[in-house]
Amino acid sequence: MKADRIGKVKHSLELDEKLSSQLEHWKAQKIGGLAIMVVIVLTAFGLFGNGVVSSKKVEKAGITLQYERFLRRKKEMDVRWQLDHGQQLIFRIPIRYLANFKVERIVPDGYETQLADEYVTYTFRADRLTDAIVHFYLTPQQTGSVTGEWMIDTTRFQIKHFIYP
Structure with a gap:
């Protein structure tokens, strides 16, 4: 995701929007989700006990x-x-x-x-x-x-x- 794809909303509130920080958090969240999925798949195949890999x-x-x-x-x-x-x-x-x-x-x-x-x-x-x-x-x-x-x-x-x- 790029910051220029997300449009800024003009409003009358005085908020300090840190859009780049939010994008970094979203990226980290996706990487963490993928890492958890890899651990689940490896566990299913036996990396941590009985199974095909072990x-x-x-x-x-x-x-x-x-x-x-x-x-x-x-x-x-x-x-x-x-x-x-x-x-x-x-x-x-x-x-x-x-x-x-x-x-x-x-x-x-x-x-x-x-x-x-x-x-x-x-x-x-x-x-x-x-x-x-x-x-x-x-x-x-x-x-x-x-x-x-x-x-x-x-x-x-x-x-x-x-x-x-």
């Missing part, structure tokens, strides 16, 4: 990993692993990664846990794996960016999250 799926060597990239602090998430083979599985998770989370539960039960070489190792025996799907339910304890490299047997998976307050 969901991540990685497949390597017959192993499928599914997790959420964008999380809320203190809201439980699921790191889901689906495996094609029914042999003994060894998950190695860096302690620095797990320090940002509380492990709520691991499904299926019946695993062995070891702590060595800056990793927490979970070993699942083949006779305990019925459907070859393993869930790690974790709750973020801190905000910010979290990165970790999980190892399943000898295959490495890079997992990255951003945790909102």
